[in-house]
Amino acid sequence: MKINKTYQSLLDKSINSMLSAIEIYNKPDFKYREETFAILTINSWELLFKARILKLSKYNMKSIYQLEAKKKKNGEKSKLMQPKLNRAKNPMTISLAESIYRLRAKNETLSLNLIKSLFALIELRDNAIHFHNDSEIEKEIQELGFACIKNFMELIKKWEPKVNLSNYNFYLMPLAYVDSKIEANAILTDEVKNYLNYLKKKVSETDGEDLDFSVAIGIDINFKKNTTLEGIGMRYDSDGVPINLSEEDITKKYPLTYNEIVQKSRKRYKDFKQNSDFHSIMREIKKEDKFAHNRKLDPKSSKSQIKTFFNPNVWQELDKHYSK
Structure with a gap:
C-alpha cells in the first residue's frame, strides 16, 4: 500500500x-x-x-x-x-x-x-x-x-x-x-x-476512570536505610535495576483486587464477559510479577490466607483480549 x-x-x-x-x-x-x-x-x-x-x-x-473566504472582484x-x-x-x-x-x-x-x-x-x-x-x-x-x-x-x-x-x-x-x-x-x-x-x-480535574491517559504522573522518591532483608526483590527487565518493596510499597504498587478488575472491566470493555476465558487470562496474569502479587492477609502468620492483588498495568494485558 x-x-x-x-x-x-x-x-x-x-x-x-x-x-x-x-x-x-x-x-x-x-x-x-x-x-x-x-x-x-x-x-x-x-x-x-x-x-x-x-x-x-x-x-x-x-x-x-x-x-x-475568497474575495470577489468587488471586495465582498x-x-x-x-x-x-x-x-x-x-x-x-x-x-x-x-x-x-x-x-x-x-x-x-x-x-x-x-x-x-x-x-x-x-x-x-x-x-x-x-x-x-x-x-x-x-x-x-x-x-x-x-x-x-x-x-x-x-x-x-x-x-x-x-x-x-x-x-x-x-x-x-x-x-x-x-x-x-x-x-x-x-x-x-x-x-x-x-x-x-x-x-x-x-x-x-483528572478523570480517574480514564486509565490510558494522564494529566500528570506523580513522582515520589524515598530512600530508606535498612539493615534487614525485608521487602520483595523485583526485576521487570533482565537488565533492570533491582527494587526492594516494603509491605506499604506493595499496597501502592498493587492496589487492585480481582473483584475490582471485574467491575472496571464491565465499564471498560464492550465485549467483556466474566467467563472461563477471562479466568484463564487472569491465571496467566497472576504468574507475572509485574502484574500480580500474592500477599498474606496476616504477614506475621505462616498459616495466613493468601490474597492476590494486581498492578494497574494489568489493563495493558487485558486490552489485548477485549475491545474498549
Whole structure:
C-alpha cells in the first residue's frame, strides 16, 4: 500500500520532535530545560494531530490549512474558502487547539486527561518568558512531562500500531536526590505561583476512570536505610535495576483486587464477559510479577490466607483480549 509522503513526513517529524525534547531535557546541564521541552513537545503533538487529520481526510491538504473566504472582484467575501497565506505566500496550517477541534468533528475521541495535560504544557510554553530555570517548578514540570510522553506513546500505538517505538528511548531522567523542602522554601514569583495554581487545577480535574491517559504522573522518591532483608526483590527487565518493596510499597504498587478488575472491566470493555476465558487470562496474569502479587492477609502468620492483588498495568494485558 502506497503511503502519502506528507503524512509520513508529519508522523516522522512528530516522533523526532518528541525525541529531541526528551534528549534536551535529559542533558545534565541545560539552562532552558523545561521551557524548551514544552515548546518541542507541543510541536510534536501538533504534528501528530495534523497527520491524523490528513489521514482521516484521505490526504486532502486543505484539511490541515487555515481557511478564509475568497474575495470577489468587488471586495465582498465569497462563500468559497481558500488557504490563508503567510508572509512568504505559503499556506498557513492550523494550531494545536484547532486540530483538536477538527479531530472531534471527525468523531475522533480524545481523552480529556490528554487534552488537559496538553493545555498545561501550552501555558508553560506561552508563559515561558516568566519562568526562571531554577528548582522552583522542575518537579511539577517533570510530572507533566512523564504524562506527556506516556500519552504520546499510547496514542501512537492506537493510531499507528505498525510504528515500532521500542527502538527509541522515550523516558525522562528521574530527579536525583530531590530535597522535599525545596518547594516549601522556594521563593516563587507571582507568575510561577499562577502557573502552579493552574497546573494543580488541571490535575485536580483528572478523570480517574480514564486509565490510558494522564494529566500528570506523580513522582515520589524515598530512600530508606535498612539493615534487614525485608521487602520483595523485583526485576521487570533482565537488565533492570533491582527494587526492594516494603509491605506499604506493595499496597501502592498493587492496589487492585480481582473483584475490582471485574467491575472496571464491565465499564471498560464492550465485549467483556466474566467467563472461563477471562479466568484463564487472569491465571496467566497472576504468574507475572509485574502484574500480580500474592500477599498474606496476616504477614506475621505462616498459616495466613493468601490474597492476590494486581498492578494497574494489568489493563495493558487485558486490552489485548477485549475491545474498549
